Amino acid sequence: MLNATSVLCRSGQRRTFSTLLAALLLAGTPPLLSAAGAHESARPQTYTVEMIDPPPYFRPSELNIRVGDTVKWHNAGPEGIHIVSETGQSIFSGDVSIGTEWRHTFTRAGEYEIICGRHFFMRSRLTVRNADGSIKPRYEFPYQSAFREFAVPTRDGLPRMIINNRIGDTMWFTIGGGDFYGFEGIPPQNKLAEVDRNGVFVEFATPTPSGDGSSVGVDSLVMDKFGNVWFTERIANQIGKLTPDGEMTEYPLATEGGYALGVDIDRNGNVWFAERYGNRIGWITPNGEITEVEMPEPDSEPRTVFVASTGLVWYTARAANEIGYYDPKAQTFHRIKIPTQIARPAGIAETSDGTIYFVEMVGNKIGKVVGGRVVEFALPTPFAAPFKIVADADDKLWFTEVFGNAIGHFDPETGKIREFKIPTEDSRPGGIALDDDGNVWFTEQKGNKVAYIDLPELERITGERLVASVHRRDEAAPAAAARPKQTIQAHQTHAYDSVDVSAGGRKAPAAAPAPQVVAPLSTQSGAVSGSIGCCESTEQADSDPPWRLTAIEFSVPTPGGFPGNALAEDERGRIWFPEMFGNKIGVLDSKTGIVEEIALPEPVSMPTSVALDGEGNLWIAEFRGNRLARLNTRSLALKEFDLPREAALPSSVIVDEGGTVWLTELGANRIAAFDPKTETFAEYALPRPESSPLGIASDGDGKLWVSLTNEEYGQVARFDTRTKKFVLFDLPQGADSASGILVDGSKVWLALGGSGEVAAYDTETGGWRRYALPGEGAAPFQIALDRNGLIWITDGGGFGTDGANQIVALDPVTGRSRKLAIPQPRSKPSGILIGSDGAIWFTKKGTNTLARVVLTTTQ
Incomplete structure (x- = not known):
């Protein structure tokens, strides 16, 4: 695009610089001007609100605007630093210094109570109306009115995992904060919290010095039959226990830097855990005795554990690309390789017939374990990044899509997958659980909310039967039967829009495809290849170096x-x-x-x-x-x-x-x-x-x-x-x-x-x-x-040419070369980088993708 090189036109004419520059500017104009034109026709307005130290604090104190309008808050002081926020925490400016301003464009109608995050007595009211004057929020999808979202009181709390309260009518979740990939700018937290269906929260902090969560990072949790909440501290690598009386105890694990993540509980009250970097799973008894078991493969990164009804302890291993289980009686592991390469398996669930399901975050699939093999079902939305999964009483599966920004519903009998988009944009849902009425609860990590779907309302809007209750509490039942059928969540190093490498970035069909089966790891040799290359090197008679090229593509999220x-x-x-x-x-x-x-x-x-x-x-x-x-x-x-x-x-x-x-x-x-x-x-x-x-x-x-x-x-x-x-x-x-x-x-x-x-x-x-x-x-x-x-x-050319639409590798000593021909026309390969690991990366402007070259020798 930007090669204003005025390469020789094929007609033999040259472009002058001024002609090229004009053409270059016009080349980038159509999509940008059209967007600007649409914005102008909507005539959005910008309003200024002065923040002042004495009453009335906000001037004007009440404001009526329309969806798409922008409000600019200017701090006129004369002495105080202020923060623009609102009671629902949907906006947050951070510190606005004296003489500076902060602005926000409102995209949803409603009534907003604006407050100063430093001085809660400073309040004003803002009414945002739709074009017809109404103030009821308009949702992108009608079913979104069935979502109930509650802002977490801790700012940037990053709620992680959520479970049903086995002895009450509330839900419990962790407030773990960030400081892992995708959330580096958010500090870790050290809290557990309880929330009811009206959005009333109670928070509990770990006994960390100074109340600082920077060395803790609470992640996953499970409740025993006595109401004790057991949880993991990923940074401190500890197991914690919070009693119903509010007493908290922490148990350090032996492996330094082990990074404890997922937990679950067996029928004897033993709490199982996974240590991602410690490469171990283990359990802690109700009395606090800890046993750890080394994983069969080094650096396999176990992240989720799930105690099945059989007593087998299932796990997913991120780096080893496998799902498997540990038999506590035989003290042996059974490993099953996942057919999709770099699947990044995460959450696990079990249906009433004992079938194990799991999700593949990067593989973008639901996996089913059948007779020691894996059957896979691709999600309709590419790069959705399914993270956690839970089964309801009708054996339907619900799961979170971190980058699809949706809650998914999978019917194993029909193979049908439904996706329900979350109203909050880019909320990055994490943990998921069901309450006693079958409502689906989940955390919104980036949205900093806890939410549930009112399933009767969702059923009314969609006209489909989706309501199913989990196990009712039965105090006389053994612990295993009383445990709500849910996934006990684990840590995922998030980022922002996952790419299904094995699918080459193409959209999966809406219906479940023919299942793909792979034998257990013990019967295979080598890794399973699932990558589909975008292109392959072309043999040339005049130059035949001893290597060939293929490439794997990664789609850019923004069309x-x-x-x-x-x-x-x-x-x-x-x-x-x-x-x-x-x-x-x-x-x-x-x-x-x-x-x-x-x-x-x-x-x-x-x-x-x-x-x-x-x-x-x-x-x-x-x-x-x-x-x-x-x-x-x-x-x-x-x-x-x-x-x-x-x-x-x-x-x-x-x-x-x-x-x-x-x-x-x-x-x-x-x-x-x-x-x-x-x-x-x-x-x-x-x-x-x-x-x-x-x-x-x-x-x-x-x-x-x-x-x-x-x-x-x-x-x-x-x-x-x-x-x-x-x-x-x-x-x-x-x-x-x-x-x-x-x-x-x-x-x-x-x-x-x-x-x-x-x-x-x-x-x-x-x-x-x-x-x-x-x-x-x-x-x-x-x-x-x-x-x-x-x-x-x-070789994608500059302005006015697409070049030969190829990547070329040249040996400067021999002068021999090999080209990587790109099948999509006008791909315009442009930027190129050699990674620190030797990988070759390049951009393809025309197809809106990045690609990585794979070089293999032929001798």
Whole structure:
């Protein structure tokens, strides 16, 4: 998209820079202008409310607005810092300092009581009306009116797992907080809580010093027949017990850093637990005696335990990609491999006939264990990320979809799957349980709510029979029979939009497909492969290196996001990328295939390039926004910096060895240096007008190399950061345009879109070596160097061409290459990155995907 290289048009004509620039801007305009036009036609309004220290505190104190309008709260002081919130905690500004403001756009009608989160006596009323003047909330789906949601009193509590109260009419849940993947910006918590059907909460904190949950992280819980609540502390690696009288006891586990997660209870009152990083399961007796059992495979990451009616203790192992059980009598494990690769199994449930079901978070499926084998059922919504599952008294299964933002319902007899979307956007439901009337309760981790579905109401709206009660409490019954049939929840390292690698990102059919069966692990050799590649390397008669290429795809969640021209990898192996038309920054967990998106605050920013510094900051070039942005990858705090010159069109960004951030300014014919300490810019003009700088790379020794896209000049520039001077070098065949650029020691590599070549300039000899790319219409765009010395090239062309629609791996020593042909037309492979583990990642703008190349030797 952003290669304003004015590659030679196939008719032999050249585009001038001004023509290219206009075309480039127009190329990004249609989807963005259409959205702006729709917004204008709706005529949303912005209202200002002054927050002041003396009464009436909010001015005006009452306000009537419409759905889609924005309210801007300005702190006029003169002395107090205020927080904009409301009694239902649907909005929360954080601290608003004197002289600053915070704004919120209201998307749902209703009456809101606005309060100051620091001074509860400061109150005002806000009425949000629909277009027809009504104030009743409008739901996306009619059945959402059957949901009952209650905000958790602890701010950012991140409620995790939930169970039915066996001796009362309430539900119990954990308030565990964050500090795990996907919730890094939220601190851990150390609380348990009880809630009734009216949304009345009672909270209990663990006896942590200073009441601080940073060393605790309460996760999963179970109740014994006496009403004692047993729970896990993942960070402290302890088992806790809360009695009905409010007394709390903690039992440290032996394995340091074991990360205790899921729990369940057997008929003898023994509480079973899973230690994810301790690689163990174990049990604690009612008297506090602890026994641990090592898992059969190292680093298998057990996360959920479930005591079946047979007394067998089932578990799911995240890294081992298996479900299995431990027989306490025989003291043996039985392991069953899951057919879907990287399934990330999580919750477990059992129906009345003893059948075990479980969910695959990344596999995006429900699994059923049949005779030591696994049968799988794909979910209708791709990347829904099912997390926890529970069976009702009619043997129907209910489950949470973390990224589908829904509660699912599965009928094992018919194979039919229904999904009920949660009213709160991106609530990330976690634990799930049934109360004594069969209502489905669940936690909303990001929504910071506990909710239930009023099943009689849901049945009335949908016209389907869905109501079923769990086991009624029977004090005379043994503990095993009294236990509500539910999954005892476990920890999942979340992120934001899961990708089904085995399905190549394609949507699964609504009906359950033909089941897929796999034999137990003990009868297999090696791992089960379930990945479907997007493309495969093409044999070439003139070059036949001893390896072949395939690729696996990961969909970008936002339709038309258009992943941009650069990728960056952080210290945790996450892959960051810009979404040019999505106006977002995406991040992919390379281990789970799960994608998170962070929206940029200003519309039409059009991020094109990203780079990471040594402090965990992601730097973003906002092409249309004419800004440089800094995103902290841990806290997700974002700050933007306007460029000194209008219409500079920042295109590429890097961070040099000294921590200075450098940008190319395509429209201003300059490069810019940004000092993160002083937050100031310095600009340096190219020696020739309209050079159109695009790519930039550092040699690590004070010199920058800049690719120039004006093919009439046919040059590349070197900039000395000490002398602040440019030197220009002619390209090997003169009239050509350079886009991607790479420095490898004394070699400077360039992607030459006009000639369909890559070329290497030797700074020691002053000579060039050229390599023609295979394929008709080749127009290389970006390049990267792997640990084996291979040069990797994306060939999706720049503006006005799709190139040869391929990835090429070039051996610069032999000159031999292998291409990865992409079957989808106009895929526009663009940005490319070599990961720290050697994996090759690239973006495909045209198909809105990221892809990972898999290289295998053929000798």
